Amino acid sequence: MTPSRPAAVVVLAAGEGTRMRSATPKVLHRIGGRSLLGHAMAAARALEPQRLVVVVGHERDRVAAHVLEVDPDAVVADQDDVKGTGRAVACGLAALATAPAGTVVVTYGDVPLLEAATLRELVAAHGESGAAVTVLTAEVADPTGYGRVLRDAAGDVTAIVEHKDADEGQRAVREINSGIYAFDGAVLADALGRIGTDNAQGEMYLTDVLEIARADGRRVVAVRTTDVWQVEGVNDRVQLAALGEELNRRVLTAWMRAGVTVVDPAGTWVDVTVGLAPDVTLLPGTQLHGRTTVAGGATIGPDTTLLDCEVGPGADVVRTHGTGASIGAGADVGPFAYLRPGTVLGERGKIGTFVETKNATIGTGSKVPHLSYVGDAEIGAHSNIGASSVFVNYDGVHKARSTIGDHCRTGSDNMFVAPVTVGDGAYTGAGAVIRHDVPPGALSFSAAQQQIVEGWVERRRAGTPSAEAAARARAGTEGAEGARA
Numbered sequence: 001m002t003p004s005r006p007a008a009v010v011v012l013a014a015g016e017g018t019r020m021r022s023a024t025p026k027v028l029h030r031i032g033g034r035s036l037l038g039h040a041m042a043a044a045r046a047l048e049p050q051r052l053v054v055v056v057g058h059e060r061d062r063v064a065a066h067v068l069e070v071d072p073d074a075v076v077a078d079q080d081d082v083k084g085t086g087r088a089v090a091c092g093l094a095a096l097a098t099a100p101a102g103t104v105v106v107t108y109g110d111v112p113l114l115e116a117a118t119l120r121e122l123v124a125a126h127g128e129s130g131a132a133v134t135v136l137t138a139e140v141a142d143p144t145g146y147g148r149v150l151r152d153a154a155g156d157v158t159a160i161v162e163h164k165d166a167d168e169g170q171r172a173v174r175e176i177n178s179g180i181y182a183f184d185g186a187v188l189a190d191a192l193g194r195i196g197t198d199n200a201q202g203e204m205y206l207t208d209v210l211e212i213a214r215a216d217g218r219r220v221v222a223v224r225t226t227d228v229w230q231v232e233g234v235n236d237r238v239q240l241a242a243l244g245e246e247l248n249r250r251v252l253t254a255w256m257r258a259g260v261t262v263v264d265p266a267g268t269w270v271d272v273t274v275g276l277a278p279d280v281t282l283l284p285g286t287q288l289h290g291r292t293t294v295a296g297g298a299t300i301g302p303d304t305t306l307l308d309c310e311v312g313p314g315a316d317v318v319r320t321h322g323t324g325a326s327i328g329a330g331a332d333v334g335p336f337a338y339l340r341p342g343t344v345l346g347e348r349g350k351i352g353t354f355v356e357t358k359n360a361t362i363g364t365g366s367k368v369p370h371l372s373y374v375g376d377a378e379i380g381a382h383s384n385i386g387a388s389s390v391f392v393n394y395d396g397v398h399k400a401r402s403t404i405g406d407h408c409r410t411g412s413d414n415m416f417v418a419p420v421t422v423g424d425g426a427y428t429g430a431g432a433v434i435r436h437d438v439p440p441g442a443l444s445f446s447a448a449q450q451q452i453v454e455g456w457v458e459r460r461r462a463g464t465p466s467a468e469a470a471a472r473a474r475a476g477t478e479g480a481e482g483a484r485a
């Protein structure tokens, strides 16, 4: 066990978050592809604590379910009716079978940009100084609403006073309490048993622990971060958007440093869960979500949204909306393609303009270039599906699959009425409705014989521009025939 590994991290997430004005609990709102709480828990888990505790209260069932979905090994602790951060931490510790011996870190579920590295620095500084409490602080332009950090001449922390309890002199202090701390577990447990509610808000303040420790002759020190974003919490949707934007900026900056070209960082959104290789290019208006991965040399965008997609090396995905699709090496997609779950496009394959696909495998080098729907289908290698074709997969009750072989050339405007199989090397004619299997190498067509009714427009649509155009064309043809005669 590394010495910096804390005994426990307690993440506070019981507060109500009324300023979100939302039916969704605040900590479940999302930025960068994760809930606020998910970000906080990821940073906490990166410390490899022996126990990770999340304190829930408001909408406890929804939040608790989310906690266990994110991290099944986390401990959910319920806060009782007593309010305040001190009570929340006490409830968190009470949920553990044994009081944690060693360092206990406290963080907030609504502070999503806090990085594991910052927490590690806090824990390391805590260990080095031997202090009973180490608090993460920041100097901000407008400290209104925050607890202020009071220090002695040596720079040690003497107390944290809440804005509502502070006098004018204390309010002038711009160093604020982030609410993130490393505690000596025994000191914390002891002091929590001694805090009251004698303050402007009638709450049990966690910050009182610092004063108690100090009064007991222990040291309280501060680690001040210059990266204020990392300690910023979300209280309303304006802050949600601001922190979402900043997180995205940070994610893209890291990818650019890792060799990804991002043409328009302000108009490109990449979730923290996405994986990109060097020499990927992201064009303006690209949004990559979930477990999407993009291999080297691929270009995504402009105006493309991919969720849980896998893009192979050198592929080109233009103005596309994709979910749960796999795009092979060197493949071409779009512009204006809609890839639904279960789409698998092979190497150098093509899904072209105004094409929708679902549960469809399109083999190596095969192409569906224009205006088509491919649902529940298996297309082999090196086949071409003519423009404006539909895989008719649904009879109103059941869905069925169709299969097209290798090296097929199907005509434009074909309907493949599932389940149907077109054998290797087969051709189909334009406008065919394929209801029966086509053997390998056969030609199949089903469109009715073309009929011509001469002079119909001039007789039945007399006086229309069409009839006049027809008359001019006929006169021209007859004139030309007359001149030749």
Ligand code: UD1
Residues within 6 Å of the ligand: 012, 013, 014, 015, 016, 055, 057, 079, 082, 083, 084, 085, 086, 087, 088, 108, 109, 110, 145, 146, 147, 148, 160, 161, 162, 176, 177, 178, 179, 204, 205, 206, 207, 233
């Ligand atoms: C607290 C600190 C303040 C600090 C500020 C930073 C105290 C007394 N004050 O302010 O010094 O500057 O954070 O944002 O600690 N929570 C619970 N249960 C509760 C109350 C809060 O779980 O009963 C959770 C909230 O969900 C939130 C976090 O604790 O994640 C902070 O709560 P909030 O009310 O925003 O903090 P303050 O008490 O105003």
Ligand code: CA
Residues within 6 Å of the ligand: 233, 235
């Ligand atoms: Ca807050």
